[in-house]
Amino acid sequence: MIFAFLFGALLRISLNHFGLLRQIQERQSQQATAELNLLKSQVQPHFLFNALNNIYYLSYTKSDLAPQSIARLSDIMRYFVEEAPKEWVPLKAELDFIQDYIEVERIRLPHNLEICWERNGQHKEQILIPPILFIPLVENVFKHGVDKTRENNEIAISVEVESKTLTFTVKNSLHSLQNNKSKGTGLANLRKRLTLLFNHDFNLQTGPESGYYVAKLTIPL
Amino acid sequence: MSISCIIVEDEPYAGNLLEEYILQVPYLRLEKKCLTAMEALNFLQSQPVDLIFLDINLPQLSGMQLAHILPQNQKVIFTTAYTSYAVESYAINAIDYLLKPITFERFVKSVEKIHGVAKQRTAEQGNFFIKSGKAMIKVSDAEIYYIEGLKDYVVFRLEKEKHIVYKKMKDLEAILEENFMRVHHSFIVNTNHIKKIEDNQVHILDQRISISEKYRESFMSFIRNKLM
Numbered sequence: 001m002i003f004a005f006l007f008g009a010l011l012r013i014s015l016n017h018f019g020l021l022r023q024i025q026e027r028q029s030q031q032a033t034a035e036l037n038l039l040k041s042q043v044q045p046h047f048l049f050n051a052l053n054n055i056y057y058l059s060y061t062k063s064d065l066a067p068q069s070i071a072r073l074s075d076i077m078r079y080f081v082e083e084a085p086k087e088w089v090p091l092k093a094e095l096d097f098i099q100d101y102i103e104v105e106r107i108r109l110p111h112n113l114e115i116c117w118e119r120n121g122q123h124k125e126q127i128l129i130p131p132i133l134f135i136p137l138v139e140n141v142f143k144h145g146v147d148k149t150r151e152n153n154e155i156a157i158s159v160e161v162e163s164k165t166l167t168f169t170v171k172n173s174l175h176s177l178q179n180n181k182s183k184g185t186g187l188a189n190l191r192k193r194l195t196l197l198f199n200h201d202f203n204l205q206t207g208p209e210s211g212y213y214v215a216k217l218t219i220p221l
Numbered sequence: 222m223s224i225s226c227i228i229v230e231d232e233p234y235a236g237n238l239l240e241e242y243i244l245q246v247p248y249l250r251l252e253k254k255c256l257t258a259m260e261a262l263n264f265l266q267s268q269p270v271d272l273i274f275l276d277i278n279l280p281q282l283s284g285m286q287l288a289h290i291l292p293q294n295q296k297v298i299f300t301t302a303y304t305s306y307a308v309e310s311y312a313i314n315a316i317d318y319l320l321k322p323i324t325f326e327r328f329v330k331s332v333e334k335i336h337g338v339a340k341q342r343t344a345e346q347g348n349f350f351i352k353s354g355k356a357m358i359k360v361s362d363a364e365i366y367y368i369e370g371l372k373d374y375v376v377f378r379l380e381k382e383k384h385i386v387y388k389k390m391k392d393l394e395a396i397l398e399e400n401f402m403r404v405h406h407s408f409i410v411n412t413n414h415i416k417k418i419e420d421n422q423v424h425i426l427d428q429r430i431s432i433s434e435k436y437r438e439s440f441m442s443f444i445r446n447k448l449m
Contacts, residue, residue, distance in 0.1 A: 046278070048233065049302035053321035057238040108232045141278055148231050148280050149257055 016187040033194060039193035040132050043080045044139070048073075051104050058107075069107060072100045084131050091166070092125035093160065099136055102155075105142045111151040118158035127161060127221060130197055134168045136186040137206075137215040143184070145172035145213055156212075166219050194219070224335060226272040227253045229261040229287070230300065231279050235321065239274050239300070242328045248336055249261045258282035262290065272335060277301040288313050296333055337399065351377060351434075358384060362398060366426050368409040378426065404440050405433045418444065 001214070051073055058066035079097040083089050099117070106113055119125070146153045156171040187206065194202045194217075203218040225380050226249055230236035236254050243249045243328040252270055258279050263274075275297050297313070302321045317331040319389040348361035360377065369376045370390035377384040394403055400412045404423055408430045416424040421437075423430045433438055 033293070046302050049321050050235070050278075053302065054232065054234040055321065056322035057234040057241075058237060060241065107234065110231065110233045 006035060031160065031189075036193060036196050037085075041198070043077065047105075047139075050108060052099045054107050059216045066108070067103065072104050075100045076104065078197055079131075086131060088128040089131040090125065091127050091129050091159070091161070094129060094131060094134065095119060095125065098134060101135065101138060109143070109146065109153075110148055111153070114152070114154040116154070116156040118156070120161045124161040127166070129166065129219070129221075133190075133194075133219070134217065137168070137170045137217065139186060140184060140215065141170055141172045141213075143186075145175075147175040152177065161221075164221055166221055167216065167218045168218075169214065171209075171214045174208055174211055174213045222250050222334070223250045224272055225250045225252050225270040226274060227251070227255060227261060227264065227270050228274045228277065229255045229258060230274070230276045231256050232276075235276070235300070235379075238323065239328075242323075242325055245325070246332060249332060258284060258287040263285060265291070272298065272332075273298045274298050274319075276302060282322060285313075288315070292410055296335055309396050314367050330345065351386050360384070362401075362411070363413065365401075366414045367411060367428065367430065370407045370409075378428075380426070389421065402443055403436050405431055405436060412443070 009036065051069075055066060055069045057063075058069060076097065079093070080099075083093055083097070102115060106115075116142040123198075141155055145155070152173070155173075158167075158169045160167045160169075191204060194204060198220055201220045204216070206215045207213070226243065228236050228243075228251070230239065236256075240251060243251045249272075252268065253261075253264050255264060256366065259282055261273070261275075262282075270317060273291075273295065275284040275288060277299055278301060279287075284299060284301070288295075288299075291297070297315045298317045298319060299315050299322060300319045300321065316334055319331055321328060327377045348359060348395075350357045351360050352358075360379070364379050366378050366380065368390070369378065371390075374385055374387045375390060375393060377386060390403070390407070390409065393409060394401075397409065401409050402412055403409050410423055410425055410430060414425055418424070421432050425431060
């Protein structure tokens with residue numbers, strides 16, 4: 001009788017214990033998700049309003065570039081609103097988004113910008129990746145890597161999909177004023193987010209490399 | 222009275238937009254478009270201007286940093302996509318702060334502030350002669366408190382005297398500076414001398430002048446612009 005009672009109490013205690021444990025785990029994972037969402041880069045108001053100011057000029061002068069610029073900006077906004085909150089998106093969607101972003105940034109520049117894209121075949125771009133992962137690297141190019149006073153700026157972007165890894169590389173022609181050290185919060189947040197997503201199973205390197213500033217990110221698939 | 226200006230803006234379309242606007246304002250004279258703050262600094266050393274349209278987010282040397290280098294009395298209108306700089310910009314003699322995208326309406330409102338100040342300065346220096354009887358009396362704008370229109374002539378009311386001149390109110394309105402405003406069919410007031418406005422009346426010297434329906438809106442909007 002006593003045993004039965006003790007057994008019952010023990011059972012209750014352990015049930016409570018496991019319930020509590022589950023609650024803690026749930027809370028932890030909720031916290032991680034919240035943290036992840038916070039670290040996802042948001043559309044920068046600065047980018048948005050500058051883009052709108054440029055488009056404003058294009059429409060003011062009734063330029064043929066106005067409609068396509070509005071369409072591009074809409075695609076960017078749609079990506080942020082509809083795709084960014086998801087856990088996974090097709091690689092193609094992310095790359096298209098980056099291309100739109102670059103085109104909108106390009107109209108803000110005084111001189112031509114040479115862009116070289118190396119994308120894999122369509123079939124490889126159907127693989128799923130976490131959204132908004134590469135954009136901080138591209139943003140940095142426009143923030144620090146483009147010398148607006150120079151006429152010959154170059155950017156090269158390549159995406160290599162292998163069996164177990166994906167490598168995203170952004171290069172820009174190095175100019176005298178570009179800082180070698182990366183202090184930006186964009187990059188620091190990206191690193192935190194990558195750690196939460198892949199633990200230490202990723203590789204992010206930034207720095208000068210034979211006349212170029214190179215940012216290279218490898219993630220597991 | 223024209224106002225010379227330059228644009229400092231690294232984004233070509235944003236610079237072009239300002240240029241388009243400047244061309245539409247007769248009293249603005251664009252001297253140069255600069256892509257960087259350094260370029261502007263070099264230009265200003267050889268040719269100072271009345272006004273600078275200055276983007277804040279510029280490469281290398283920012284607009285805010287440039288403003289700190291320039292003389293204290295340099296007039297600057299900042300243009301930017303950030304709102305967070307507003308407080309700092311007012312600390313360094315900025316006339317205004319234009320947020321992108323910049324509309325023409327907002328642009329005009331901003332440059333009018335400077336134009337208003339410049340006009341007032343010339344008005345302060347302005348004086349003219351009034352034919353009164355056989356004499357020609359020198360009167361400066363600032364001395365006139367208000368002008369009352371009678372049938373074929375007008376009365377200039379100074380602090381202690383009156384002068385009658387054969388002229389029409391309508392012709393006067395066109396000649397006088399901006400600080401003179403019509404408030405009534407029979408009255409033009411020098412807004413610099415207004416003591417107060419109450420119950421739809423302008424108090425000036427010992428007079429109370431009614432603001433008539435026809436002139437109320439333009440007059441009150443002028444006053445509202447000066448409201449602290």
